Amino acid sequence: MDLSYSADELAFQSEVRAFLDAELPPEMSAKVRAGTDLTKAQMENWHGILNARGWLAVTWPTEHGGPGWGPVKRHIFEEECCRAFAPRTVPFGLNMLGPVLIAFGTTDQQAEYLPRILDGRDWWCQGYSEPGAGSDLASLKTRAVRDGDHYVINGQKTWTTLGQHANRIFCLVRTKAEGKPQEGISFVLLDLDTPGIEMRPIKLIEGGFEVNEVFFTDVRVPVANLVGTENEGWTIAKFLLSHERTNIAGVGFSMTALSEVKRLAQQVRRSGKPLSENPHFAARMAEIEIDLEAMKITNLRMLAQAEAQGAPGAETSMLKIKGTVIRQALNDLARRALGPAAAPLPSEDLEGNAALVPPDFANGAARYFNNRKLSIFGGSNEIQRNILAKHALGL
Amino acid sequence: MDFSLTDDRRMLADTLARYLADQYPIEHRNTVAYAAPFHDPAKWAELAELGVIGALVPEAKGGFGGTGFDIAVVFEALGRALCPEPMLAALMGLTALSHTDQELDPIIAGETRIALATGELDAPYSSSDIATTATGDRLTGRKSVVYGGGVADTLLVTARHGAGIGLYQVAASDTQITPFGMVDGGGAAEVFLDNTPATRLLADAGPALAHAETAGIVALCAEAVGVMEVLKDQTLDYLKTRKQFGRAIGDFQVLQHRMVDLTIEIEQARSITIQAADSLGTPHGPRHASMAKNLIGRAGKLVSEEAIQLHGGIAMTWEYPVSHYAKRLIMIDHQLGDTDTHLERVIAG
Numbered sequence: 001m002d003l004s005y006s007a008d009e010l011a012f013q014s015e016v017r018a019f020l021d022a023e024l025p026p027e028m029s030a031k032v033r034a035g036t037d038l039t040k041a042q043m044e045n046w047h048g049i050l051n052a053r054g055w056l057a058v059t060w061p062t063e064h065g066g067p068g069w070g071p072v073k074r075h076i077f078e079e080e081c082c083r084a085f086a087p088r089t090v091p092f093g094l095n096m097l098g099p100v101l102i103a104f105g106t107t108d109q110q111a112e113y114l115p116r117i118l119d120g121r122d123w124w125c126q127g128y129s130e131p132g133a134g135s136d137l138a139s140l141k142t143r144a145v146r147d148g149d150h151y152v153i154n155g156q157k158t159w160t161t162l163g164q165h166a167n168r169i170f171c172l173v174r175t176k177a178e179g180k181p182q183e184g185i186s187f188v189l190l191d192l193d194t195p196g197i198e199m200r201p202i203k204l205i206e207g208g209f210e211v212n213e214v215f216f217t218d219v220r221v222p223v224a225n226l227v228g229t230e231n232e233g234w235t236i237a238k239f240l241l242s243h244e245r246t247n248i249a250g251v252g253f254s255m256t257a258l259s260e261v262k263r264l265a266q267q268v269r270r271s272g273k274p275l276s277e278n279p280h281f282a283a284r285m286a287e288i289e290i291d292l293e294a295m296k297i298t299n300l301r302m303l304a305q306a307e308a309q310g311a312p313g314a315e316t317s318m319l320k321i322k323g324t325v326i327r328q329a330l331n332d333l334a335r336r337a338l339g340p341a342a343a344p345l346p347s348e349d350l351e352g353n354a355a356l357v358p359p360d361f362a363n364g365a366a367r368y369f370n371n372r373k374l375s376i377f378g379g380s381n382e383i384q385r386n387i388l389a390k391h392a393l394g395l
Numbered sequence: 396m397d398f399s400l401t402d403d404r405r406m407l408a409d410t411l412a413r414y415l416a417d418q419y420p421i422e423h424r425n426t427v428a429y430a431a432p433f434h435d436p437a438k439w440a441e442l443a444e445l446g447v448i449g450a451l452v453p454e455a456k457g458g459f460g461g462t463g464f465d466i467a468v469v470f471e472a473l474g475r476a477l478c479p480e481p482m483l484a485a486l487m488g489l490t491a492l493s494h495t496d497q498e499l500d501p502i503i504a505g506e507t508r509i510a511l512a513t514g515e516l517d518a519p520y521s522s523s524d525i526a527t528t529a530t531g532d533r534l535t536g537r538k539s540v541v542y543g544g545g546v547a548d549t550l551l552v553t554a555r556h557g558a559g560i561g562l563y564q565v566a567a568s569d570t571q572i573t574p575f576g577m578v579d580g581g582g583a584a585e586v587f588l589d590n591t592p593a594t595r596l597l598a599d600a601g602p603a604l605a606h607a608e609t610a611g612i613v614a615l616c617a618e619a620v621g622v623m624e625v626l627k628d629q630t631l632d633y634l635k636t637r638k639q640f641g642r643a644i645g646d647f648q649v650l651q652h653r654m655v656d657l658t659i660e661i662e663q664a665r666s667i668t669i670q671a672a673d674s675l676g677t678p679h680g681p682r683h684a685s686m687a688k689n690l691i692g693r694a695g696k697l698v699s700e701e702a703i704q705l706h707g708g709i710a711m712t713w714e715y716p717v718s719h720y721a722k723r724l725i726m727i728d729h730q731l732g733d734t735d736t737h738l739e740r741v742i743a744g
């Protein structure tokens with residue numbers, strides 16, 4: 001066993017650092033660090049910078065424009081991006097639809113859509129969940145009825161992340177009412193400009209806008225926009241979910257969050273001393289650091305295993321559970337460290353001399369509340385436990 | 396032993412609960428709680444008229460209550476309605492003032508409003524570390540996150556003078572106040588004192604402050620219990636009605652057990668709050684208050700996080716009331732000493 005990076009991996013790490021030093025716009029990293037939303041243009045700009053370097057679609061094979069990295073390099077890249085407070089890339093085209101088209105799409109679909117994901121002409125969003133179909137995704141009701149060489153779609157999707165920026169949506173729709181629910185689902189691609197689609201924003205717990213509801217009324221979609229075979233969309237759905245879960249451990253995010261909490265705890269003063277010297281707070285911080293240290297290795301072990309098996313297995317559910325628990329614990333710690341100063345809503349009146357805490361930390365409470373989503377989406381942590389119990393433990 | 400409320404308190408609890416259910420529905424609450432002035436002045440006047448402020452003050456001082464149980468009854472009802480009115484500021488201000496010979500009637504009547512300005516950025520929870528200084532009748536320093544400070548006419552400020560820490564009265568109009576709204580609703584303020592004229596009420600603020608703080612902790616714990624009860628009811632109801640995989644999600648045993656654990660913690664939270672309310676004003680008061688605040692901090696985090704998790708995505712939305720209750724419950728741990736602060740106090744004895 002050898003836990004150190006090889007010479008090649010170390011060289012890669014330096015290369016990534018140099019790239020980020022040179023290319024990451026400081027106004028973007030400042031926003032990421034403070035936990036404020038990037039504009040659509042900023043996100044597109046960052047995609048463009050990565051794409052120019054060939055480092056945008058990190059999970060794609062080289063023939064489709066991926067960099068051809070193995071799990072360790074991907075891990076290094078993620079870690080360095082987090083360390084530099086680079087924006088996270090928008091996953092819907094890159095980590096979800098891209099791999100689906102590569103595995104299930106026709107060559108025409110690949111030729112049409114993959115380049116548009118890379119160069120930013122398309123911004124995709126994910127239309128899976130419905131008000132009545134969350135954990136039980138297969139119970140989805142949005143219907144697609146064949147009419148000549150079109151489908152006519154009626155129904156509703158919800159929780160559509162960043163749909164407000166998107167021009168396209170991939171959807172799971174019901175194409176057959178009879179039989180097992182899983183056997184009547186199809187995977188279709190829609191242009192959000194199609195008549196009959198309406199998007200409405202949902203305001204989240206902390207006041208932010210990142211998710212939406214999407215309503216479909218007699219929306220006509222060419223049958224050519226079907227991916228894979230009609231009624232076999234469930235296979236694609238499961239494939240996509242397992243890819244959604246790669247990188248789900250968020251080790252890079254947690255490492256950055258930990259170093260930020262440490263920095264905060266050195267600045268906050270309690271009883272004449274830095275909070276980092278308070279034994280109770282220090283113990284909380286150390287416990288999470290220990291969990292994270294183990295998580296780094298667990299993550300790499302499981303990624304290596306997935307790579308060897310060719311596909312992520314049920315074990316990645318472990319990464320999702322433990323990874324999100326650690327991230328949420330770090331958010332909890334940052335919020336606690338602020339004490340009463342966590343209370344204010346963002347306000348121009350509290351800038352400069354009137355600020356209660358350095359601007360990087362002012363969003364501590366909002367970030368904590370917003371990240372309660374981590375254990376709900378991408379397959380809730382309860383559902384992940386069901387998967388592990390059944391498929392990893394045979395219970 | 397008798398755990399039932401007296402008739403007077405039961406009546407107060409019922410009247411207040413009815414009033415809030417009627418006049419402070421969650422939609423109204425969310426409209427006023429997050430926009431300046433971060434409460435509803437008309438409702439404040441009505442609450443005063445109902446006698447809610449008077450219930451926080453002993454008869455000898457012009458009120459008709461003032462015991463730990465009076466405070467707990469009022470604040471549990473406020474918690475259930477998620478009421479953003481600055482009642483904590485009134486309670487703590489009145490409690491501190493009850494150690495002086497100041498006239499309390501205008502405050503009880505809702506005509507003037509006060510706020511207690513003790514915490515500072517580097518000394519949010521402990522009055523002995525404050526840096527604000529008094530030079531004669533002038534104060535200089537900064538008081539941070541003063542609850543109700545944005546709408547108060549009078550501030551009660553702690554400051555160091557030659558011989559210790561005193562309690563001073565400052566007219567809001569004489570100082571620079573920056574009001575702000577809070578993530579869980581309601582308002583507070585930063586108070587900047589720069590050679591600000593003040594009147595010294597007490598040379599030694601210690602006993603008055605300790606009393607105000609203990610009363611404030613009892614109030615926050617009771618409020619938290621009210622919030623928890625609502626979260627429990629809403630979550631239980633959702634478990635019974637939300638269907639996934641062809642059945643109510645409450646059929647899944649793993650969720651049943653977690654709901655049971657919540658229920659146990661809420662009962663514990665209620666018990667420790669009763670204990671703290673009972674010993675308010677006795678030598679055990681501060682220690683029991685610290686025990687309560689520590690337990691409430693732990694139980695509150697569990698109840699808040701589990702209420703959201705057991706609901707799934709819906710509880711992440713602004714529109715669904717659970718999100719606001721969950722925020723309030725978490726942020727109570729940021730007021731008057733957090734879980735760790737009170738753990739330290741319990742350890743110290």
Ligand SMILES: Cc1cc2nc3c(=O)[nH]c(=O)nc-3n(C[C@H](O)[C@H](O)[C@H](O)COP(=O)(O)OP(=O)(O)OC[C@H]3O[C@@H](n4cnc5c(N)ncnc54)[C@H](O)[C@@H]3O)c2cc1C
Binds near residue numbers: 159161376377706
């Ligand atoms: C911020 C956010 C962004 C999202 N973005 C997207 C997106 O872009 N596209 C998209 O399609 N979806 C998205 N989602 C939806 C997300 O995938 C769902 O919220 C998730 O699948 C859970 O569904 P639900 O919210 O309906 O909860 P429910 O499925 O109703 O679950 C409620 C509770 O019951 C538990 N539960 C359910 N079934 C079981 C069981 N069998 N055993 C034990 N416990 C169970 C759950 O774990 C949860 O605790 C997003 C959600 C959020 C909150």
